[in-house]
Amino acid sequence: MAVKSNILIFVYLFLFLGSVSAQDNTLSKQRVTELNNLLVQDCGSCHGMTMKGGLGPALTPEVLKNKPREFIETTIAYGRPGTPMPPWNNILTRQEINWIVNTLYNGIKHD
Ligand code: HEC
Incomplete structure (x- = not known):
């Protein structure tokens, strides 16, 4: 009996921790909407609303596919000092x- 309830406690703990970490890995629907707006409005003001380029280079899947993820992420996080590309890690x-990088690699969706 005691062994059985101990096992149950472990199962509950496992499920609980699983749901907590799952939440941490998922952006809220609202945040995803905000990030989509940021992409079109803020990034789009320099890279073009459809990411085909402007003041900044094009960020389309064709252009990005050969560029390493780490390179793209670092550029977005820290910007490119000496160019208009600002850092976003703040x-x-x-x-x-x-x-954002996943979204750019897949191509942004338009309504
Ligand atoms: C004020 C203008 C401006 C804004 C706003 C801006 N960028 Fe940039 N971005 C640039 C410029 C200019 C470059 C090219 C820098 C260089 O000469 O190396 C660049 C470069 C990049 C690169 C590297 C592209 C490559 O092929 O090397 C990525 C990725 C990028 N920006 C993503 C973003 C994202 C994502 C946002 C929004 C969160 C954003 N940028 C907002 C101007 C901007």
Whole structure:
């Protein structure tokens, strides 16, 4: 009996920890909307609303596919000193930058 309830406690603990970490890895729907707006409005003001380039270079899947993820993420996090590309790590988490890079690699969706 005692052994059985100990096992149950472990199972509950496992499920609980699993749900906590799952939450940590998922951006809220609201945050995803905000990030989509940021991409089109802020990044788009320099890279073009459809990411085909402007003051900054094009960020389309074709252009990015041969560039390493680490390179793209570092550019977004720290910017490019000496160029107009600003750093974003003061307003975006690593996870959010990761989401942006995934979105750029896949191509941004238009409504
Ligand atoms: C004020 C203008 C400006 C804004 C806003 C801006 N960028 Fe840039 N970005 C640039 C410029 C200019 C470069 C090219 C820098 C260089 O000459 O190396 C660049 C470079 C980049 C690169 C590297 C591209 C490559 O092929 O090497 C990435 C990725 C990038 N920007 C992503 C973003 C994202 C994501 C945002 C929004 C969160 C953003 N940028 C906002 C101007 C901007």
